[in-house]
Amino acid sequence: MSELSHPNSPFRVLPLARLGAGGRWRTEAMRSYGAPVLLWFTRGQGRITINGVTSGYGPHNCVYLPAGTMHGFEMNAQVAGTIIVFPQGSEVQLGLPQDAEHLRLRDADRQIDLSNLVDDLQREMERGAPRAERAMMCHAGLIAVWLERQIASMEDHDRRPKSGARLVNAYTALVEQDFHSVKTVRDYAAELGITPTHLSRVCNNACGRPASAILQDRIAYEARRLLTETRVPIKDIAASLGFASAAYFTRSFQKQTGLTPSAFRKQG
Structure with missing residues (x-):
C-alpha cells in the first residue's frame, strides 16, 4: 500500500514530515502519484523540482500537482506543512487546475484562508461522520475554487514557462509515461527532435542534473517503492522497469543506493 493511500477514505491529509520518515528518497527522488496532490508548506525552506524545473520554496508556499506530475523536494527537520491527496480521477468533478502551480502567498489573509x-x-475526514465523503468533496471543491482564484490573480508572464523549461517539461512528461520501457536518453531526445547533448544541457540549466540523472532517478524511485510497498519478486520488478535481467537490475540498483534490492527490501 502506498504511503499516501488510506483504506477508508478517498482523501488523505497528513503532515509532510510523514513523507520523510522513510528517508530522503521518499521526498527528494523524482516520482509522481496517481492522484492530484496539494503541498502546503508552512515552515522551513528548500528546493522543489516540478516537471524537471527546480525552484526554491519557503513558508506559505502552496504547490498543486496534477496526477502524474514528476516532482521531488528537499525535506529537512525544519520543514513543516501538510499534503492533501485528492481522490483519483476527481480533477474534473472538483474543478482542479490542469497544470502544476506553485503559489507564494505573501498576503496573510490568503495564508489564513488556505490553512482554514x-x-x-x-x-471532516477524521470525524468519520455520516455522509463524510460527500462533505469532504464539498470542502475539496472549496479548495479548488480557492486555487482557481489565486491562479486568476497572477500575471500571465509570471506563469509562462521559458522555452528551456518547456522542453524539460516535455522530457519529464515522456519519462513519466515511458520509464518502464527500455528507452534511453537518446530515444527521448530523438522523440523531442533534439540531440542528447542539448537535452542534457537544458536539463542541467533547469534543475542542476543531466537528462540521464532524471531518468535514472525516476527508475530508482519506482524500484525502491516496489521493494518497500509490495512483495513483487525482484526479477519481476526488474522486468517491469525494462532491465534485461535481474542481475543487471541488481548492479544498477546497488550503484544507486549502496544496497542490493534484497538488502533494501529487508531494511524497509
Missing part, C-alpha cells in the same frame, strides 16, 4: 480550508477538510 485544509483544517476543515482534515477535520
Whole structure:
C-alpha cells in the first residue's frame, strides 16, 4: 500500500514530515502519484523540482500537482506543512487546475484562508461522520475554487514557462509515461527532435542534473517503492522497469543506493 493511500477514505491529509520518515528518497527522488496532490508548506525552506524545473520554496508556499506530475523536494527537520491527496480521477468533478502551480502567498489573509480550508477538510475526514465523503468533496471543491482564484490573480508572464523549461517539461512528461520501457536518453531526445547533448544541457540549466540523472532517478524511485510497498519478486520488478535481467537490475540498483534490492527490501 502506498504511503499516501488510506483504506477508508478517498482523501488523505497528513503532515509532510510523514513523507520523510522513510528517508530522503521518499521526498527528494523524482516520482509522481496517481492522484492530484496539494503541498502546503508552512515552515522551513528548500528546493522543489516540478516537471524537471527546480525552484526554491519557503513558508506559505502552496504547490498543486496534477496526477502524474514528476516532482521531488528537499525535506529537512525544519520543514513543516501538510499534503492533501485528492481522490483519483476527481480533477474534473472538483474543478482542479490542469497544470502544476506553485503559489507564494505573501498576503496573510490568503495564508489564513488556505490553512482554514485544509483544517476543515482534515477535520471532516477524521470525524468519520455520516455522509463524510460527500462533505469532504464539498470542502475539496472549496479548495479548488480557492486555487482557481489565486491562479486568476497572477500575471500571465509570471506563469509562462521559458522555452528551456518547456522542453524539460516535455522530457519529464515522456519519462513519466515511458520509464518502464527500455528507452534511453537518446530515444527521448530523438522523440523531442533534439540531440542528447542539448537535452542534457537544458536539463542541467533547469534543475542542476543531466537528462540521464532524471531518468535514472525516476527508475530508482519506482524500484525502491516496489521493494518497500509490495512483495513483487525482484526479477519481476526488474522486468517491469525494462532491465534485461535481474542481475543487471541488481548492479544498477546497488550503484544507486549502496544496497542490493534484497538488502533494501529487508531494511524497509
